[in-house]
Amino acid sequence: MSREVWCIVEHRGGEVDNDSLQLFGAVHRLDGEAVAVVCGDEVAGLAEQISGECDRVISLSSSALASFTPDGYAQAIVPLALERQPSAILTLHSHFLGRDLAPVLASRLGTGLISDCIDVEWRAGFVGKRLVYRRKLIATQRSIVPGIQVATCQRGAFEAPESSGLDAAVEMLSVEIDVDAVRWKVGEFDEAEVVVGDITEADVIVAAGRGVGSKENLDSVQRLAKAIGGTLAASRPLVDHGWLSRGLQVGSSGKTVRPRLYLALGISGAIQHVVGMRDSDVIVAINKDPRAPIFEYADYGIVADLMEIIGPLTDEVEALRG
Amino acid sequence: MRIAVLMKAVVEPESRIGLGSDGEVQCANFRYELNEYDLYAVEEAIRMAELYDAEVTVVSAGPEEAVQSLRKGLAMGATDAIFVPVEESMGDAFLSAEVLADVLKPVQPDLILSGVESNDLGGSQVGVLVAEQLGYVAATMVISVKVGNDGVLNVRRELEGGNFVDVDLPMPAVLTIQTGLNEPRYPSLKGIMAAKRKDLVRLELSDLDIGDSQLVETIEYSYPPRRERAQMIEGSSEAIASELVSLLRAKDKVL
Numbered sequence: 005m006s007r008e009v010w011c012i013v014e015h016r017g018g019e020v021d022n023d024s025l026q027l028f029g030a031v032h033r034l035d036g037e038a039v040a041v042v043c044g045d046e047v048a049g050l051a052e053q054i055s056g057e058c059d060r061v062i063s064l065s066s067s068a069l070a071s072f073t074p075d076g077y078a079q080a081i082v083p084l085a086l087e088r089q090p091s092a093i094l095t096l097h098s099h100f101l102g103r104d105l106a107p108v109l110a111s112r113l114g115t116g117l118i119s120d121c122i123d124v125e126w127r128a129g130f131v132g133k134r135l136v137y138r139r140k141l142i143a144t145q146r147s148i149v150p151g152i153q154v155a156t157c158q159r160g161a162f163e164a165p166e167s168s169g170l171d172a173a174v175e176m177l178s179v180e181i182d183v184d185a186v187r188w189k190v191g192e193f194d195e196a197e198v199v200v201g202d203i204t205e206a207d208v209i210v211a212a213g214r215g216v217g218s219k220e221n222l223d224s225v226q227r228l229a230k231a232i233g234g235t236l237a238a239s240r241p242l243v244d245h246g247w248l249s250r251g252l253q254v255g256s257s258g259k260t261v262r263p264r265l266y267l268a269l270g271i272s273g274a275i276q277h278v279v280g281m282r283d284s285d286v287i288v289a290i291n292k293d294p295r296a297p298i299f300e301y302a303d304y305g306i307v308a309d310l311m312e313i314i315g316p317l318t319d320e321v322e323a324l325r326g
Numbered sequence: 327m328r329i330a331v332l333m334k335a336v337v338e339p340e341s342r343i344g345l346g347s348d349g350e351v352q353c354a355n356f357r358y359e360l361n362e363y364d365l366y367a368v369e370e371a372i373r374m375a376e377l378y379d380a381e382v383t384v385v386s387a388g389p390e391e392a393v394q395s396l397r398k399g400l401a402m403g404a405t406d407a408i409f410v411p412v413e414e415s416m417g418d419a420f421l422s423a424e425v426l427a428d429v430l431k432p433v434q435p436d437l438i439l440s441g442v443e444s445n446d447l448g449g450s451q452v453g454v455l456v457a458e459q460l461g462y463v464a465a466t467m468v469i470s471v472k473v474g475n476d477g478v479l480n481v482r483r484e485l486e487g488g489n490f491v492d493v494d495l496p497m498p499a500v501l502t503i504q505t506g507l508n509e510p511r512y513p514s515l516k517g518i519m520a521a522k523r524k525d526l527v528r529l530e531l532s533d534l535d536i537g538d539s540q541l542v543e544t545i546e547y548s549y550p551p552r553r554e555r556a557q558m559i560e561g562s563s564e565a566i567a568s569e570l571v572s573l574l575r576a577k578d579k580v581l
């Protein structure tokens with residue numbers, strides 16, 4: 005079996021998504037040769053950006069690959085994979101290559117897919133570990149089909165290896181894409197607005213999660229935020245309910261914040277939330293479930309009904325700050 | 327037009343989730359609820375049905391509790407439902423996708439909506455795999471759907487970091503639905519009554535044409551390593567509040 009592990013590199017606007025480099029860390033776990041696969045229209049610059057980070061680069065170029073489409077990428081990757089038989093193909097568990105592409109690749113290669121892995125290894129087959137039941141357990145899963153394996157890796161789960169500084173060999177291939185078989189027509193990108201004074205600039209954040217229970221209870225959270233001189237933020241469900249505006253959402257599909265103090269009130273600690281706040285200096289979590297994953301990221305943990313703590317806490321802070 | 331919605335019954339977050347001495351997940355006391363993402367998918371399907379004069383079939387493979395989710399879908403306005411009883415241990419996405427695709431083949435939906443992921447065991451695969459099985463095109467993370475005059479779907483997808491991209495794609499298609507694109511309705515009493523008269527077809531796995539398509543097995547469950555970073559603060563609410571404030575002030579100097 006080939007030792008090649010293909011890492012499909014994510015990129016946009018001519019820039020490699022740096023988290024893609026973490027895939028090379030996963031390849032180390034598999035004791036394989038890290039082969040970066042870059043698909044696109046103008047790929048020379050992209051190949052250059054990563055050639056110091058991996059063992060080899062394969063770039064697949066066609067004007068039909070200018071925008072990501074699952075059909076286009078699959079047409080470029082699948083025939084070459086069948087020919088060269090890499091031992092595994094990895095992508096980030098991202099919105100494009102993880103969610104749209106990986107199942108398509110697995111399906112067209114007739115192989116299994118283990119997604120959102122936090123670890124990978126060979127153990128009588130390809131094995132991936134994933135968090136299940138809302139991060140309360142780890143499931144170790146093994147593919148039972150031989151041949152090429154497909155897996156997606158959770159962002160942040162693997163460390164990008166140190167750059168070797170040596171330029172890896174780059175193989176440039178131009179590929180023929182049957183554009184009639186590409187069913188997506190990709191339109192405009194709409195970039196998130198950056199607003200002055202938004203939560204990314206806040207020093208202290210009081211973040212409310214679904215545990216606040218009702219829109220009315222948000223008033224108490226707001227009062228605490230005011231007393232402590234902080235900014236109100238939220239997990240996604242409160243924004244989905246229309247209780248708060250999108251701009252206040254912390255997490256992978258919202259904002260990444262790094263305040264000095266982050267208070268998480270009634271937030272469970274789903275990975276999509278955690279990636280947006282885990283680098284805060286001091287994290288306080290209040291949650292009634294002692295096994296909520298948020299406690300693993302917190303410096304101080306309080307197992308309680310947040311509505312019982314919030315009043316005394318507001319009083320205490322007000323007394324302190326006058 | 328016919329729209330199908332994939333609805334999964336998932337283990338309630340409040341369920342006690344632990345391992346037995348045999349290392350197996352103790353699921354005897356599990357309670358199930360409709361996967362949150364799928365609720366938004368059902369609502370979107372019903373709205374589209376009202377707008378474009380379509381019929382909605384809701385489908386689930388899973389534990390008996392899934393019937394309640396399907397009934398909720400019917401009460402919200404779906405036309406009919408199909409249930410396939412399957413054991414919880416069917417964790418493999420390919421197998422789930424094969425079952426669902428086989429159930430849907432005769433239904434021939436123009437559009438299939440699924441959730442983005444099932445929040446107990448899922449890895450956001452089943453929707454796209456169903457599309458592959460049926461030869462449909464798929465798009466994930468959809469936060470808005472329209473059908474153009476030409477019958478083309480105009481969807482808006484959510485990307486990381488609060489960015490979006492618009493994609494047009496032809497039907498038949500599968501879209502995986504992200505939360506927040508609508509406000510799911512509560513079933514009305516009238517809806518609940520009407521649901522009782524709607525078709526809820528039960529198909530056994532043995533009725534289906536599925537091979538031995540399990541591709542991934544779970545070989546072990548374990549608890550995640552505890553990082554134990556948090557210093558836990560206990561006591562009465564007042565004592566907790568005052569201890570926290572003094573720590574944040576004196577030790578961390580963030581107040």
Ligand SMILES: Cc1cc2nc3c(=O)[nH]c(=O)nc-3n(C[C@H](O)[C@H](O)[C@H](O)COP(=O)(O)OP(=O)(O)OC[C@H]3O[C@@H](n4cnc5c(N)ncnc54)[C@H](O)[C@@H]3O)c2cc1C
Binds near residue numbers: 216272290308310311
């Ligand atoms: C692709 C994708 C992108 C996403 N992007 C984001 C994102 O950017 N940001 C984000 O936040 N989420 C995001 N999510 C959703 C994420 O997966 C979780 O569903 C979400 O973060 C959960 O929010 P929560 O913790 O507030 O709610 P829940 O998970 O429902 O947790 C509520 C918590 O409150 C506790 N609780 C309940 N009552 C009380 C009480 N009275 N006192 C104290 N504690 C109480 C419960 O024990 C529980 O732990 C995304 C999901 C996907 C699939």
Ligand SMILES: Nc1ncnc2c1ncn2[C@@H]1O[C@H](COP(=O)(O)O)[C@@H](O)[C@H]1O
Binds near residue numbers: 447
């Ligand atoms: N057993 C099932 N029955 C019905 N729908 C399912 C089932 N499994 C997954 N789905 C659908 O596929 C979506 C993604 O699931 P998953 O790939 O498990 O994360 C869910 O939100 C459901 O819409």
